[in-house]
Amino acid sequence: MLKSLFGGLGKGNKDEPAANEPGAVPAAATPDPASQAAPVLPPTFGFVMHQAVHDSQQRVVAYEFMVRDALRRKESSASQWVQFDHLMISTLINMDVFRLLAFRRALVHISTTSLNDPALEGFPTDRVYFVLNPPSDEPVTEAIIAEIDRHKAQGRRFALEPALFGHHVASELLQDELLSRMDILVLDFAAAVDDVLAPFLDQLPGKYPAARWYARNIGSAEEFDVCVKTPGAAKRFALYQGSFLTNFHPLPAAQVDASQMRIMEIMRLLRAGADGVEIDAQFKLDSLLLFKLLRFINSPMNGLSRKVMTIQESLMLIGRDSLFKWLTLLLFTTRKDDGRSVALMERSLFRARFMQKLGEMGGNHKLECEHLFLTGMFSLLDALMQVKLADALEPLELPPTVADALLNQRGLFAPYLALAMAAEQDNIERVTTLARMLKLEPAVVNRSHLDAMVWAQEMLAPASE
Template sequence: MFKNLFDKLSRKEDTPQAANEPGAVPGASKAAPASPAAAGPAPVLPHTLGFVTHQPLHDMQLRVVAYEFMVRDAVKRRESSASQWSQYDRLMISTLINMDVFRLLAFRRALVHISTISLGDPALEGFPAERVIFVLNPAMDEPVTADTISKIDAHRAAGRRFAIEPALFGHGVLPPPLQDDMLSRMDMLIMDFAAPADEVLAPFMDQLPGKYPAARWYARNIGSAEEFDVCVKTPGAAKRFALYQGSFLTNFHPVPNAKADASQMRVLEIMRLLRAGAESREIDAQFKLDSVLLFKLLRFINSPMNGLSRKVMTIEESLMLLGRESLFKWLTMLLFTSRKSEDGRSLALLERSLFRARFMEALGQKGGNHKLECEHLFLTGMFSLLDSLMQVELNEALSPLELPPTVIDALLNQHGLFAPYLALAISAEQDNHERMTTLARMLKLDAEDVNRIHLDAMVWAQEILGQNAD
């Protein structure tokens, strides 16, 4: 149905070419917060937002190009009053500033959720206009007015950009006479695939893409490769969508008779030799069969992020300076980058794996685990998406590697010492805050520490990939 609707729109539309290129993302001091807009006693809210949602967003080639920051309870987006939103917005803004979230934005953008009633908050002026898009949410008891539109215009004059999810702005919060004024000022419109079907289709039933051709679209909560294909392959849709988010990237579906790339198989063999205690000349002999692999490995190892006192030039030096466990850790990265034709999906999976690995390792360090356990936590995170990468069952992908039992138990059985760390990383990606709270309590970690470690891990993964880009 969705695909057919796009087909019809593609045939019917006869609109001017959008100002932005198809698929392009639209393109910057802590002050006193605005006063709550609604009268009455303010609801009791926590002093912090707890676990901050920050999801990676992908472009059509599946490269990570942006992050989304939003309030922790999506249900409240539909139910919160103006006074509640005012407090949530202040907490969101102060939390992002305290976390120094702008470290993530050297080469990427951020979508930051606020409500329409906070458009007058001077703190918004502290966000980099060239890197931030503000996603507006409605307050159920304070509809959009002409004054709201005027505030948006003032921000746009200063270079700030905006997005909304049209399905959230019904007639109760966006009066029909102001709908065109509001939507025509948006740089991005959002479709949530997790919403009821009528809400997903509503923007297209209302011909919004044709009415606002300059706005790009962001598809959120894409749960399958088929839904992603709808956005990127359907005529009339492909030129609209610029950002994508959801579990479609990591959801695993075995491909019959799938075979690993020859270079990936060589990396697996090298890793097997390393685990089996093979001498350095045996390992070096494998690298000599593919010199590109050695070049990539040394580039990873010599990254400034690792802080080595001198550059490593040979496998023997790597073994001497790093040890087998650390060398094995860096070899895992080659599994994602050794393919003869690297694609955006492999690099996106690598970044997600690097995040999980660093996040779990740092959680282990914070919790007082010893060095070897932290190394194994890193491996658990790195291998957690190996099935998605190689498109084979995870036990089959892991079988040649002879990994430590604690790693295998966490990956295959979701059990044992490392399982809560992996579950916490996955829950953070899925925005499952109840699960995160339970797991953090189990690991004796508080939300502030988890938020900081989460952000640090995202920055680290981004910098590792940036420093090792071709």
């Protein structure tokens, strides 16, 4: 992972994998997103939304794709859904979204109207769940059940939100037939309280024991805990989505992770230009941290002719900037069993890469692009360390432009960070406005967004660690 991120020890482009590494492609075959990606996209690509989906350890395990206009699902007719489904399918194919599925699953929203669309047969059966939605003017029929059975016989899997399939679209008998065929059942925590409770009051988990549950729009750690810690619910819920990942309650200073604080102190010393002896002294206070650094430096992938045994030698070989980046990654992974930290790291890597690439396409010089990377990388440090962002950033002595964007949402880098966050929230109007402000085409921004998501995944893939 680290060699892919840094491009080796002081050699080559540190943002691209070496030619013999996983995910690398020959230079001649690598498209320039700004010049080649935009023409193949459907003009309304921006209306297709995607959200990260987590497991009970808060690791990212899937993405959910839907058409933004289809959120008014109860109002959408069969003819409208056909348009939504065509847009969804064509966008996913044109964007080659299956690149995201090398390590993940996809939950793709379609309507029951489009179950006979031949394009569905091109989706990988082992990676995709089709989330069914009912048109307002076309009830569930025996023919739809038969179509689902045909797909399931070919290995395809399905999900739906029971609250959308009430008596207005399916008889009680067909409701049972439909729900019994689902692999995943969806519970939307953003719905009214009665709707959230209804599946349990109707005893749906007991009626359909083979289905796992997906909790969507979880807005707090408390709601997440209800799903993973309540005895009955914990056995059923498998997938989770919402803002709970980045919400936090500040911890007392005594509860802050000691290893993280040691890493932050070394990062501060690097930013302050401290000499090698002082940095070496900090490493020696944490033998595990020193071991991890020397193991990385002496890894066979770095091809060194002799073993490096001191911090001074390490600084000479990789340089202060690369050591700072290595410590940044380590900051997020001090606890290997903590899925939440890894998920936050992935999102931070995505923001960092996305903002850096936007800066390059916008003509910013190299140092500004490096600082854009830093801005994205540290934008979730408060959620990681469970302290206020100002307190988390204080030891790092970041460049003023980076700090201003992170703490005050002002300055040169603030629009880039706002754009990254708007893209995560699928706020299409804001994405379009900010892209225009930065003189970037929305289609290019969208392509760079997907590329950054794939890149962040590859950085964390087990094969590249």
